Amino acid sequence: xxxxxxxxxxxxxxLPPEAWARTAIKRLPPPGPLDFAELFGRTAPVVLDLGCGxxxxxxxxxxxxxxxxxxxxxxxxxxxxxxxxRANQRGLAxxxxxxxxxxxxxxxxxxxHSVAEIHIYHPQPYHDRxxxxxxxxxxxxxxxxxRSLAPTGFAVFQTDNRAYAHYFRQVAPSLFELSEVKGxxxxxxxxxxxxxxxxxxxxxAVFRTIARPKPNxxxxxxxxxxxxxxxxxxxxxx
Numbered sequence: 001x002x003x004x005x006x007x008x009x010x011x012x013x014x015l016p017p018e019a020w021a022r023t024a025i026k027r028l029p030p031p032g033p034l035d036f037a038e039l040f041g042r043t044a045p046v047v048l049d050l051g052c053g054x055x056x057x058x059x060x061x062x063x064x065x066x067x068x069x070x071x072x073x074x075x076x077x078x079x080x081x082x083x084x085x086r087a088n089q090r091g092l093a094x095x096x097x098x099x100x101x102x103x104x105x106x107x108x109x110x111x112x113h114s115v116a117e118i119h120i121y122h123p124q125p126y127h128d129r130x131x132x133x134x135x136x137x138x139x140x141x142x143x144x145x146x147r148s149l150a151p152t153g154f155a156v157f158q159t160d161n162r163a164y165a166h167y168f169r170q171v172a173p174s175l176f177e178l179s180e181v182k183g184x185x186x187x188x189x190x191x192x193x194x195x196x197x198x199x200x201x202x203x204x205a206v207f208r209t210i211a212r213p214k215p216n217x218x219x220x221x222x223x224x225x226x227x228x229x230x231x232x233x234x235x236x237x238x
Contacts, residue, residue: 003086005056005194006201012063012090023087024080025098031108039096040069045116047071048148050102051123051136055083057192062092064187068116070095073105102136106144115148118155122195125161125236132233137168139229143222146175146213155211158192160199163234165207171229175222176211 003010025039037043045068049058052072062070070092074080077099087095098105102120123136137157145155155176159165172178184190185208191197199206217225 005054005191006197008190008197010056010086011060012086012092014089015091019091020088021091021093021095023092023095023097024084025096028098028100028109033111033114034109036069036114039071040094042069044069044094046114047117047119048105048110048115049073049119049121050105051075051120052083052097053079053121054194055079055086055097056194057119057121057188058083058095058097059086059090059092060188060192062087062095063090066094068094072097073100073102075099075101103141103144106141106148110144110148112147113150116150116153118145118149118153120156121158121193122160122199123164125159125164127236129235132231135164135232137164137171138232139171139226142172142175142229143226145211146217146222149213151213151215153213157209157211158196158206160195160204160206161236162205162207163236165209167230167232167234168209172209172211174225174229175217176213179210179212181208181210 036046047061047068047070049070049072052058052074055072058070058072072083080097080099084097087097126132126134149155157168185192191200196206
């Protein structure tokens, strides 16, 4: 029986054990620019999934796009274990997984202008005001996303929290050209992630935005924007 998220099968065929891959990065090296060619054993476009959860999007993308390499991270070891098992069983040599926060990954490991795509699906909104400082999307984080993307790259931001979507659309245009995705993703009409499937089953609106880095912004200009843009202190509703 195939694995599912709320009744939606996880893509990819589970292979015999002898064909399984080894996708876990059990211990990250000391901070410094990652050598993607060494990490994956080839040179290919790199896709980052920040807060990858159980790995549904990353696995789906890696199955559909074997020409791309995928690095997924999450701060929760348990969900990385689930994602690793699923990627291993499907023989996905174009996947690597590690336990680390998205901000830390971009700040400490991703070379400038080196990745083709950065995906951020349903980051934790942290409803309690005492936890607002833990929110992933901040001006500093957006600056790191801008720095990490290749000039022709793009980022995807998705949430079912209206206030988070509003904040992203308020601050991101300073660094990115935004386009909204109306309706489900064509490649995953029932949802790209476990959370999206759950949200849609509950009748929640899902907000999807593609962000492409603005060219010709200098380091000083970006630093000034980081200082001037509002902090993520918005109020959410449960």
